[in-house]
Amino acid sequence: MSMEYTTLKQISRDKDNSKLKVRVLRMWDAINIANNHDLISLDMILVDKEGTLIHASIRKNLAQSFRPQLNEGSIYTITNFLVEENKGNYRPVHNQLKILFNSTTSVSKLNGFDHSIPQSKFEFADYGTIASRCYDNTYLTAIEEIKTRGRPTKMRNIQMLLEENKSIRTTLWGNTTQQIDDDFYKTNKGPFILIVTSTIVKSFRGEYQLSSTFATKLYVNLDIPEVAEIRNKYTTMNITVKDILPKELPKPQDEELGLHNKKTVAEIKNLEWNSNTKDLLVTCNAKIININNKYGWYYVACLICKTKVKQVKGALWCERCKNQPKFAVPSYRIQVQVQDETGSTTFILFDKGAERIISKTAKELAEMQEEIFKLDGNTIPKEIQKIIGNEYLFQLHLDEYNLKYGKENYTVSKILEIEISHEQNDSCKVEEHQDTMEEIVKKSRKDKYIASPKTEIGQTSVERPERIPLQMLQKRQKSAKQNPAKKKKN
Template sequence: MEYTTLKQISRDKNNSKVKVRVLRMWDAINIANNHDLLSLDMILVDEEGTLIHASIRKNLAQIYHPQLNEGSIYTITNFLVEENKGNYRPVYNKFKILFNSITSISKFSGFDHSIPQSQFEFADYGTIASRCYDTTYLTDVIGILDYIGAIEEIKTRGRLTKLRNIQLLNKSIQTTLWGNTAQQIDDDFYKTNKGPFVVIVTSTIVKTFRGDYQLSSTFATKLYVNLDIPEVAEIRNKYTIVHINVKELLPKGLPKIQDVKGVLWCERCKNEPKFAVPSYRIQVQVQDETGSTTFILFDKGAEKIISKTAKELAEMQQEILKLDEKILPKEIQKIIGNEYLFQLHLDEYNLKYGKENYTVSKILEMEISHRQNDSSKVEEHQDTMEEIVRKSKKDKYIASQKKRNRRNIC
């Protein structure tokens, strides 16, 4: 019986026999239900370089798992082929292989260099942007390792879990590695070996934080360093420097720092930090000829239009804030009345639930129609700001009343 290529398989074609290599294998876990096993999943590749996702359901996983190893080649028969319609697809293929109780697998004992030992679907920056909060496909990325964060432990869904942040130089996209994936990096390797280190991170999902794209690992995520493939060689050859230092960072995150009787206190670390780094989160009411809504500016956008970092502004305002914490700095007030061209990030809360707090991802044009905001202008717009605050409080009160009424109805 001749082998069927992965491009030739279909739901209508029975008794196919494929010869494939298991590239990657992982347990799919139901984190919402006590971390129960859902399935054993794999990515397979044939001699044509075609990738396909294969899955073995929970009740059969314990039978087939001992027979399968990453990197090995197998002949597989009597499997099901179904359309790949779900989310979190690790490869681009309209079909998916499903093992059943009569599926037969036979390990190929010799060497066969015609079947690739590794294969990825690397996403460029445009693809990454298009997949933000779209979990149809998982995303593979490649780049020079810039830094490694320390492993942290945080509580999520009532469980302690590990996380580690790394960053790749290309487009400087931060990647958060969760659970066991955080431990796929050997710290000593980077300390004792010279770079550059070209890192491949597979099967991530794309999110945003403060207007920047970020990647987050999944159960399917694997890490590879300086793999012997053309894509890695091409990136390494672009860097003529002999050694790249991989920066080691303290645990990342945004813990709240409180001033307790003149002493800084971090509730998350249960410690007294030596210093705290201020950051921006500015909520602004904006309008054009069609209506008004609310935008949220974080550090990059806020710094661009205020021309000061949050740290600089905090130091300038220190004495004033001691008198009244509610005073809005004049540097922020001066943006009132100016017109800007904003690029926004819309997430599911905006698109699905109609929330109107839109995150500004970039300011494309500064002060399209500049209005000189001297001190008299600031005072002129102070009334507008007070009206916005009153409207915000009123909206919160109405929303609260609606929720209370719903509870009464239920």
């Protein structure tokens, strides 16, 4: 009498007599780049009739014996396998368990068609999910939709438009670049809906980007309901697939080198406002001598619009989006005191500039330094403290707030990092970092950090709800509901 099939939801570490009936959706080699591209394992995504996904792995010493027996898209019965807890990073699917083949594992291919097991299955991520996984390598990410493509090289960039009308760049590396067929776009009208699996999320100059891995697979206009829905949405739109051409780097202009409208600190403070000049860009060469942490070094921002979220009736609220944000993360707002030979003043740094000179995102630092909430309000992460004493060429965006009312909180729109040679003081290396004007205007002058905030009894200045990372805030709110504080007796 044959064994009944076990579903993937039914397997466990304690159950050793399971018999699976699954389809191999995707298969790839896990490679150790640091060790001469040595094979680590042969890996797969399996799916059963219930649509449950699981990651299966075959160690390199057994990979060659199993490889000829396995093909993507085919259905197999699998017995005598190990089940272990999935603790590692770069997980291609959401499943707390993982299947591991051993020398006694039996694999038998089932011939014929079986439509009860899905031929494809994905865990799609929206823009908010992508942003929340920035530099978090626990799970790999799958996204869909393509609008433009890059040239076929060892590295290929693809600019993609997500359903939220958010654009994101995906970088394909190595053999993954060959999965894009240029002729397909030349001979077909489109629109072209691209599914990209198993990517990692990074941030460059404040913009989220995706990068391929050895597990990445690309599917163009796959015949599934999710793709059909998006194709119908864009069929009536005139969308052209075009090359992302390499750009020639122009010779730096005076403005880019910070020589345009250059001012000393004293000159900036003495600038006079007139009705014809409401906004002004100037550059200033100054040294960071201190960090004012009175209002903290970050705020919690809506991932969609980057505006600071507020706490309203126990929930986070984005005034710009007029809703409760699905995701919110810490974003830099660092108030630094700078000085040159003429005096000192205050500059405000935001994400894009701050990330480049600190080399970590505000989200990373906030998560790394959860203990900061147990300390006093003057605590600044050591990664941020390292910028004290460094000299930079700042580009500043001045407006009525500065020019008309004389406020000295000057918004930094661009940072030109200067490394001065001790042997030749006039030789320097300049690297440009910038915040877009649109985001700066949203974050600076109407930001309530300018006013003295009200601190509730029992809270330190760094524990204000609007600056606590979303996950921590939700955890605290849940704990407060489960363990309500007892009223003190008089």
